[in-house]
Amino acid sequence: MLRRPWKLAAATLATLVTPALLxxxxxxxxxxxxxxxxxxxxxxxxxxxxxxxxMTPTRWKERKGPRCIPAQQxxxxxxxEEGTVDIVLAxxxxxxxxxxxxxxxxxxxxxxxxxxxxxxxICARRDPIRTRAGGTCDIERFRALTPAR
Numbered sequence: 558m559l560r561r562p563w564k565l566a567a568a569t570l571a572t573l574v575t576p577a578l579l580x581x582x583x584x585x586x587x588x589x590x591x592x593x594x595x596x597x598x599x600x601x602x603x604x605x606x607x608x609x610x611x612m613t614p615t616r617w618k619e620r621k622g623p624r625c626i627p628a629q630q631x632x633x634x635x636x637x638e639e640g641t642v643d644i645v646l647a648x649x650x651x652x653x654x655x656x657x658x659x660x661x662x663x664x665x666x667x668x669x670x671x672x673x674x675x676x677x678x679i680c681a682r683r684d685p686i687r688t689r690a691g692g693t694c695d696i697e698r699f700r701a702l703t704p705a706r
Contacts, residue, residue, distance in 0.1 A: 601670050601671075601672050601687075602628050602631060602670065602671050602672070602673060602679075603668055603670055604631055604633065604634045604644070604668060604669055604670070604671060616704070616705040617643075617651065617653070617702040617703065617704060617705060618702070618703050618704070618705040619653060619700040619701070619702060620700065620701045620702075620703060621700070621701065622652055622653070622698065622699035622700040622701040623652070623699055623701070624680055624681055624699070625676075625678040625679060625680040625681070626644070626646070626652060626678060626679050626680075626699065627677060627678055627679075628671070628673035628677055628678060628679055629647075629677070630646045630647050630648075631644065631646065631647075631671075631679075632645045632646055632647050633645040634669070636663050637653060639659045640655065640656045640658065640659045640660070641653050641654065641655055641656065642654045642656065642660075642663060642669075642686065643702065650701075650702075651701075651702040652699050652700065652701055652702065653699070653700045653701075653702050654681075654686070654696050654698075654699055655696070655697045655698050655699075655700065656686070656694045656695065656696060656697060657694070657695040657696075657697045658694065658695075660686065660688065660692070660694035662688035662689070662690045662692050662694075663686070663688060663694070668689060669686050669687060669688050669689065670686070670687040670688075670689075671684060671685075671686055671687065672684065672687070679696075680696075681696045681697060681698045681699050682695070682696065682697065682698070683696075684696060
């Protein structure tokens with residue numbers, strides 16, 4: 558799998574754009590003009606459901622959480638109580654996302670999607686969770702989870 562497929566596409570397009578295609582064969586075409594290729598990338602993160610064996614402690618205590626989470630830190634998710642999703646981060650830390658309303662599609666489907674912002678982060682009150690059924694659920698806030706004693 559190519560790490561940067563747009564470079565291959567740009568190189569292929571550059572070899573296809575010949576002076577004849579740009580109008581160099583036509584004497585009325587002004588010389589010194591160039592073609593420009595813009596390639597845009599769209600990133601959507603698929604968050605898989607975490608297996609239940611990861612849930613060893615069953616009680617969690619909520620503490621003040623971050624406003625944003627780096628998208629690279631997402632490892633999995635578990636549907637929590639109604640209107641919440643527990644997000645497992647790389648390294649084993651957990652964050653609970655409180656949704657603005659109950660999102661029943663997350664309980665039914667095994668995965669959901671999140672499109673991070675331009676900064677590569679998923680932020681509360683900015684980025685919605687997108688379900689496989691096509692619905693969106695807004696994230697109201699994040700709360701850090703610690704195992705209760």
